[in-house]
Amino acid sequence: MANKFSKVVKNIYRLPTFCHSYLLTKLFCSQVKYAGTSKVTLHKITHNEVELSIANIKRVQNHIGGVHAIAASLLAESATGIVFGMNVPDSHLPLLKSMTVNYNRRMQGGLQAKANLSQEQLSQITSEEKGDILVPVVITDESGQEPIECLMNWAWVPKKRS
Template identity: 80%
Template sequence: MANKFSKAVAAIYKLPEFCHGYLLTKLFCTQVKYAGTSRIKLQKVSNQEVVLTIANIKRVQNHIGGVHAIAASLLAESATGTLFGMNVPDSHLPLLKSMTVNYNRRMQGGLTAKAQLSEAQIAIINSEEKGDMLVPVTITDESGQEPIECLMNWAWVPKKRK
């Protein structure tokens, strides 16, 4: 089931490939204003998979020159939220219910987040009036390792009628 956000993404993918990342990022930042301050970039967006990146630039660094813990958490939340938002009907609100982030080692360089939903998860979102689910996300750094583990629990509820 397509919603306004997924239709806008589909329209972007009809344009020349060189502008996809830029336009996807612009679209995202119109919806999630704070993410733009960290310069998160959308690389790939579909109903089943989203890939986002954040560069290790001064505005997101911690005191030891790595990506700050909160910037890494923002990346995970943004990846899962974008993916979840692609699948929630327009009649419902997506809400982050909880997040757990375990920092296993120092992050090296920029980060890439990949969030995925199965067909079964998407079917549940579109058939249940409300609910919640864990949206898997993998965060890798420039070394190819996974310095953090994230669990993002997203919920969907009907919008209140005016």
């Protein structure tokens, strides 16, 4: 089932490959301003997988020169929200209910995020009137390690008719 967001993404993928990341990033950051401010970059969007990154640049650094905890959380929320949002019908609102973020060690360099939905989760989103699912995301830093663990609880509810 396609929604407006997934249709725009599909149209971007019809264009030459070299412009996909740029256009996906522009699309997302036009709607999520803080992601644009933080220079989040989208690399891949499908109905069941999203990949994005954030560079360790001055505007997102903490007092010790690493990616700030909130910028890392933004990356996790963005990755899970995008893959979730690709599948929520236009007649429904996607809502973040909760986020669990465990910081296990200092982050080194820029961060990559990959969020996935299972086939069961995809079916649940499109077949149930409302509900919620836990969307995991893997965050790795430039060392290849996972300095934080994140789990986002996303819900969908019918839009109120005006």
